[in-house]
């Protein structure tokens with residue numbers, strides 16, 4: 514991936530799909546086991562991927 518593309522896109526933390534910057538879903542994954550009490554804010558292409566990631570961490 515070129516530097517130029519990195520500026521324009523973010524990569525979905527779940528499926529690895531490229532999402533245009535500004536279109537990504539920021540979602541805090543809660544998992545005390547993996548990330549402690551604060552959880553971890555991650556970027557996703559869709560709410561579906563965010564839910565799937567949360568599900569995988571539970």
Ligand SMILES: [Zn+2]
Pocket residue numbers: 525526527528529530557558559562
């Ligand atoms: Zn995704």
